[in-house]
Amino acid sequence: MKGPGGPGEGPIDPEVGAGEPGGRPTVRLDAVREERGEDLEELVGELEAQNEALEARVAGLEDELIEVREALAGTERRHEIERAAVEAEALDAETVALLTEVAVAAMGEPDVRAAVEELRREKPFLFRGGARRARGRSSAMSAAVESSGFGADLGELAEEARASGDRRALLAYLRQRRGA
DSSP, X not given: OOOTTSTTOSSOOTTTTTTOTTXXXXXXXXXXXXXXXXHHHHHHHHHHHHHHHHHHHHHHHHHHHXXXXXXXXXXXXXXXXXXXXXXXXXXXXXXXXXXXXXXHHHOSXXXXXXXXXXXXXXXXXXXXXXXXXXXXXXXXXXXXHHHHTOOHHHHHHHHHHHHHOOXXXXXHHHHHHHHO
């Protein structure tokens, strides 16, 4: 090989070794460059296509990840609401949970505990002992019992049904009232 600074340096001379015994065969660099150039262009095209396919797949996976995160956040909020409803001694936890979800969705900064407490103040009949907590509110049932003059048993049943909000207590009161 010849080069500006001596053997082994500089550009490859395609003619070195041509026709010499034990020398390297003559290589036409232009032909190799053209052939490899076309191969490289094909390779670059294939890699770009693969890159586009991978970018599309990543975008799809990112969208799916967002959906899964939203679903997880919704599930976690639902569990938090159900826990708060049970802790607040809701008589109908599903109804309280649905009403709380609506209230939380309307809040700027969601606070499940505050929403349940507000629901407890507005609708005490949905919670155990809710009527006792909402003293001062009149009840149609208690007014009917007071004006009817029925005995203490019927009054006690009415008070229990009103205070607990339990359907079984209400049915017991109504059965006693019908029989009296």
